[in-house]
Amino acid sequence: MWPIDRPPHWVGRTQELAVLRAGAEALRRGEGTVVWVEGEPGIGKSSLVAHALAEAGDPEWDIGWGIADQLTEQLPLRPMLDCLQVKPGSPDPRRAHAADLLRKQRLGLSADGDAGYQLAAAIDQLRLLLIATCRSAPPRPEVQQLRTAVARRGGAVITLGPLAESDVAALVAKMLGTPPGDALRQLTAQAAGNPLYLRELVDALVRERAVRNGPAAEISVAWDQLPPSLAAVLNDRLSSVSAQTAQMLRTAAVLGARFTVADLAVLLRRPAWDLAASLQEAAAAGLLAGSGAGLAFRHPLIRQALYESMPAALRTTLHTEAARELAATDADALTVAQQLSAGGRPGQGWTRAWLIRAAPALTTQAPQLAADLLRLELEETAVGDEAWDALVVCLVRALLAVGAYQEAIRQASRALTAMTDPARRGETSWILAHAQWGAGSNDDAISVIRQALAEVDLPRTGRPGCWPCLRRSNGTLPAWTPPTRSPAGR
Ligand SMILES: Nc1ncnc2c1ncn2[C@@H]1O[C@H](COP(=O)(O)OP(=O)(O)OP(=O)(O)O)[C@@H](O)[C@H]1O
Numbered sequence: 001m002w003p004i005d006r007p008p009h010w011v012g013r014t015q016e017l018a019v020l021r022a023g024a025e026a027l028r029r030g031e032g033t034v035v036w037v038e039g040e041p042g043i044g045k046s047s048l049v050a051h052a053l054a055e056a057g058d059p060e061w062d063i064g065w066g067i068a069d070q071l072t073e074q075l076p077l078r079p080m081l082d083c084l085q086v087k088p089g090s091p092d093p094r095r096a097h098a099a100d101l102l103r104k105q106r107l108g109l110s111a112d113g114d115a116g117y118q119l120a121a122a123i124d125q126l127r128l129l130l131i132a133t134c135r136s137a138p139p140r141p142e143v144q145q146l147r148t149a150v151a152r153r154g155g156a157v158i159t160l161g162p163l164a165e166s167d168v169a170a171l172v173a174k175m176l177g178t179p180p181g182d183a184l185r186q187l188t189a190q191a192a193g194n195p196l197y198l199r200e201l202v203d204a205l206v207r208e209r210a211v212r213n214g215p216a217a218e219i220s221v222a223w224d225q226l227p228p229s230l231a232a233v234l235n236d237r238l239s240s241v242s243a244q245t246a247q248m249l250r251t252a253a254v255l256g257a258r259f260t261v262a263d264l265a266v267l268l269r270r271p272a273w274d275l276a277a278s279l280q281e282a283a284a285a286g287l288l289a290g291s292g293a294g295l296a297f298r299h300p301l302i303r304q305a306l307y308e309s310m311p312a313a314l315r316t317t318l319h320t321e322a323a324r325e326l327a328a329t330d331a332d333a334l335t336v337a338q339q340l341s342a343g344g345r346p347g348q349g350w351t352r353a354w355l356i357r358a359a360p361a362l363t364t365q366a367p368q369l370a371a372d373l374l375r376l377e378l379e380e381t382a383v384g385d386e387a388w389d390a391l392v393v394c395l396v397r398a399l400l401a402v403g404a405y406q407e408a409i410r411q412a413s414r415a416l417t418a419m420t421d422p423a424r425r426g427e428t429s430w431i432l433a434h435a436q437w438g439a440g441s442n443d444d445a446i447s448v449i450r451q452a453l454a455e456v457d458l459p460r461t462g463r464p465g466c467w468p469c470l471r472r473s474n475g476t477l478p479a480w481t482p483p484t485r486s487p488a489g490r
């Protein structure tokens with residue numbers, strides 16, 4: 001279900017709604033459409049989608065959604081998988097099968113942006129209405145490319161501008177039950193047609209009892225007592241909760257836009273039931289909302305305001321601490337890895353042990369993130385350290401999973417000049433040969449295998465079974481079987 005509430009008082013956006021309505025109509029006829037909605041923060045992108053979906057709602061349709069934010073930056077496929085509800089163990093066998101295929105092919109969550117393009121390109125053959133919402137001027141080139149691809153393929157691009165003055169007045173009138181008078185209109189013009197700012201501003205005025213209702217609604221306090229910016233208005237909302245709840249919200253902001261009560265309880269070192277009162281207070285203050293099995297900030301800007309109210313150095317320390325606490329409770333590898341990546345502090349002993357333990361699961365779920373973290377950790381680990389061999393093998397496997405063959409070859413070749421343990425050397429040679437095969441250097445792959453076979457001194461008859469034949473495998477690496485001597489000797 002779409003997590004954003006339909007605005008209680010809807011105004012304007014007639015033309016934009018017509019575009020989404022047309023998409024819904026096409027869906028009814030069995031045709032797919034892509035719509036891209038962009039605009040500044042709080043301008044009403046998510047609300048437009050929520051309103052259109054609520055209007056067009058059809059019990060026959062499944063509505064899925066996914067969110068991309070800083071913490072999911074290295075997982076470009078994730079929002080799409082969340083959106084299509086492709087996950088292992090899904091009650092729908094087709095979705096479970098798709099998740100299984102992705103896991104087996106080690107595409108994990110990090111297939112490159114191609115997945116988005118391919119879906120957009122194939123849209124007219126699918127019964128799917130694909131709507132993307134995005135803040136204006138996305139800084140990442142991948143997002144800009146995706147937007148260009150949508151426009152080039154005939155998808156609709158909606159750019160949301162400020163609400164018209166008459167819509168602003170209509171929204172204020174609906175919120176207060178009375179049309180605004182001149183002074184109030186002048187004040188609400190400060191919101192520059194941004195409905196988030198406008199709603200927050202009017203809510204703040206009501207909270208501060210600064211509105212007097214007569215034939216027209218007017219402000220009853222001096223101008224200088226009024227909050228000058230959206231940040232100040234959001235802070236005002238945040239200051240309406242107790243200190244304990246504010247502290248809980250700051251911790252939650254470290255976890256991301258969406259989080260689970262269980263993870264929050266771990267970070268706060270409090271039992272989950274102990275958080276109930278604060279969570280209720282935050283929900284009542286319009287700061288948090290339930291979202292599926294977890295919780296989410298009611299608006300991304302609320303999380304942003306909380307997050308940015310902490311100094312950058314404190315934030316990175318909190319991310320690192322969160323990673324450690326969550327790892328100690330065996331939390332999901334991806335959640336821990338995202339925190340570790342945001343903390344950016346490798347080389348701490350526990351990070352090394354955790355990465356070696358979690359690397360297989362993480363490489364399946366998010367190979368790019370796994371490779372980035374392992375690379376950083378390896379840089380902090382001395383060659384010859386007990387963990388070095390294990391880390392480098394994990395890194396090369398992750399590189400292979402993302403298709404970074406040249407780097408995999410470089411790292412594996414370097415590792416072979418330092419490794420002494422025969423089993424590790426065998427495993428590394430095996431992965432190196434795969435990377436060379438992937439890079440099209442078949443002769444090199446064969447010579448690495450020959451050399452490794454000579455090194456491990458295998459029985460002639462045992463070789464084929466010990467070293468499965470190389471084959472093109474869409475990135476799948478067959479398990480490496482350590483060679484064993486035959487009882488009869490050579
Ligand atoms: N047309 C509208 N009529 C009334 N209220 C609206 C309208 N559009 C948006 N709002 C209100 O404005 C607020 C912000 O809207 P919304 O969350 O949709 O913005 P957004 O563009 O998705 O922001 P972000 O970039 O942060 O995701 C919400 O509280 C919503 O209820």
Ligand SMILES: [Mg+2]
Binds near residue numbers: 045133
């Ligand atoms: Mg939004």
